[in-house]
Amino acid sequence: MTTLTKLQPAPVIDETARLLTEHYVFPDTAEQLAALLHRRLTEGAYDVDDAEEFARLVTADLQSANGDRHLRLKHHADPVPPKQGAANLASIRRDFDTSLGGAPRVELLNGAVAVLELTPMLFPLEWAAEPLSAALTLASRAQALIIDLRANRGGDPDTVAFVCSYLLDERTHLNSMYWRAGNRTEQSWSLPHVPGTRFGGTKPLYVLSSANTFSAAEELAYDLQQLGRAVVVGERTRGGAHPCEGWTVHPHLEATVPVGRAINPVSGTNWEGTGVQPDVPCAAADALTQAHTLALAQLAG
Known part of the structure; x- marks a missing residue:
């Protein structure tokens, strides 16, 4: 079990909320979600000992506004590098090497x-x-x-x-x-x-x-x-349908935030949610x- 030893939830929530408001493709929704995260933090909703459970709770709140499945706090069992995107890149490289x-x-x-x-x-x-x-x-x-x-x-x-x-x-x-x-x-x-x-x-x-x-x-x-x-x-x-980028917000946690949205030239829309x-x-x-x-x-x- 990976724990939140030496880490309070507040700094992770603060940084995740900052990333949302600065980068999420839907700025109005980002403001709403940032406020929701801070409110839930104040209510004690994130007072758990397990980092994986903490990530699950935060992800559920992040996806509560519009169901954006790319928007999440992702748990990694192994410590992840601090460089932006490095956590995901290391993971997919392992998959590449074992899948031809x-x-x-x-x-x-x-x-x-x-x-x-x-x-x-x-x-x-x-x-x-x-x-x-x-x-x-x-x-x-x-x-x-x-x-x-x-x-x-x-x-x-x-x-x-x-x-x-x-x-x-x-x-x-x-x-x-x-x-x-x-x-x-x-x-x-x-x-x-x-x-x-x-x-x-x-x-x-x-x-x-x-x-x-x-x-x-x-x-x-x-x-x-x-x-x-x-x-x-x-x-x-x-x-x-929303491409995202990842930021390490804790040695075992990565915030993934959609920074764009697809627009198909034929339909004029995309497959998000549907x-x-x-x-x-x-x-x-x-x-x-x-x-x-x-x-x-x-x-x-």
């Missing part, structure tokens, strides 16, 4: 239908470009492709654009991101050229989703769905079989 770079499965099913599983996340592009290019090039010769995002918990928007570039024939506006810092909006486009071989923009494409599919993985599914490029098969996703709605709803466990059946039928037709 985020593409642990490429398989050819009956009927020349390929399955490409992207999990546990879409890693930073400077790490992931090589393994993803290899996996997507290998799958490019298939007659239909199923991308499995059922266990993908998010990642890098640049990696989303990289993957989409293999699944389209021409440069395409995929998404826009509004950033609170600088009050600016940036567009995300597929790449005009890719290393390796494209699967292309015409062959059948299916994306598998689950209730655990989150964040950048949701963007990948949503972008392709809104473009009419892919059929999403499975469950409604978790519903997190999740990505599948085109073919079914249990996640049945999604691969369902998509394979659909692909075979489409190829036969």
